[in-house]
Amino acid sequence: MKTDLHIHTNCSDGSLSPEQIVERACAAGLDAIAITDHDNANGVERACLAARGKALKVVAGIELSAYDREMETHMLGLGIDYSGERFKESMSKIQALRHERNRCLLERLRELDISISFEELESAFPHEVHGRSHIARLMVKKGYASDFKSAFSEYLAPEGRAYVKSRRLSVEQAIELSHRYGGKAVLAHPAKLKMNATQAEGFVAYLKRVGLDGIEADYFAHTNVERDFFRYLADKYGLFVTGGSDFHNADYGVELGEKCFLPDEKTLDALGLKE
Numbered sequence: 001m002k003t004d005l006h007i008h009t010n011c012s013d014g015s016l017s018p019e020q021i022v023e024r025a026c027a028a029g030l031d032a033i034a035i036t037d038h039d040n041a042n043g044v045e046r047a048c049l050a051a052r053g054k055a056l057k058v059v060a061g062i063e064l065s066a067y068d069r070e071m072e073t074h075m076l077g078l079g080i081d082y083s084g085e086r087f088k089e090s091m092s093k094i095q096a097l098r099h100e101r102n103r104c105l106l107e108r109l110r111e112l113d114i115s116i117s118f119e120e121l122e123s124a125f126p127h128e129v130h131g132r133s134h135i136a137r138l139m140v141k142k143g144y145a146s147d148f149k150s151a152f153s154e155y156l157a158p159e160g161r162a163y164v165k166s167r168r169l170s171v172e173q174a175i176e177l178s179h180r181y182g183g184k185a186v187l188a189h190p191a192k193l194k195m196n197a198t199q200a201e202g203f204v205a206y207l208k209r210v211g212l213d214g215i216e217a218d219y220f221a222h223t224n225v226e227r228d229f230f231r232y233l234a235d236k237y238g239l240f241v242t243g244g245s246d247f248h249n250a251d252y253g254v255e256l257g258e259k260c261f262l263p264d265e266k267t268l269d270a271l272g273l274k275e
Helices: 018-027 044-050 085-111 118-124 132-141 148-156 171-180 197-209 224-236 265-270
Strands: 003-007 032-035 057-068 071-078 184-187 214-219 240-244
Touching (some): 003 018, 071 171, 085 118, 171 184, 224 240
Parallel strands (some): 003 032, 184 214
Antiparallel strands (some): 071 184
């Protein structure tokens, strides 16, 4: 089974609609995808509807931003029940923290003579859950950055001049939230945490103790060494393995189907993808 279990739509910071994602996934010959927008599942139902009658399974997912002390960590919730009011209320609270971060970031940019208002951000990207990618696109459009990547590297990335750490979930809360709504908690792109092998193993061991279910060992940007190491940790700590393109747009991730993940029986069982 050819899968891509980490995809973003324009319901967060991707460039394509859920319907366009389904169309491209089918054209690329994928058998299953997971829609994992940041801090919301607004695109999942649309993707499921678009996939009706097609040979494509859609896994309901979300990517939650969390912190372990000072370290930003992303957690995928896969197989979540996104339809209830309690889930929507939980997402509204998380999105309020995101809005607060955006306002602070825009204020920091103003101090650097980059003028983008919160109202301008909302107007440019209506009905979307806004993140740094939206701000980067506006910076390029208004001539404050030459391209998307430079906007991030110089201003918006953790080492950037305007970066603002936001109040977010703890990693324990992100895992609990995934479980609360029937999903599996998966540590996303673990190599991005920039830990050495000893630190990474200690962190994964701790996350397993507080409920971690899986690890994204086959992330598209992982080297073979990183992939093998995180697969080793998955096997050692009883975690299932996932993989994905982290597709956003032409500037981030890889094209759908360019790198696919072939799940084993353990992953298929965990995510209900068995034929």
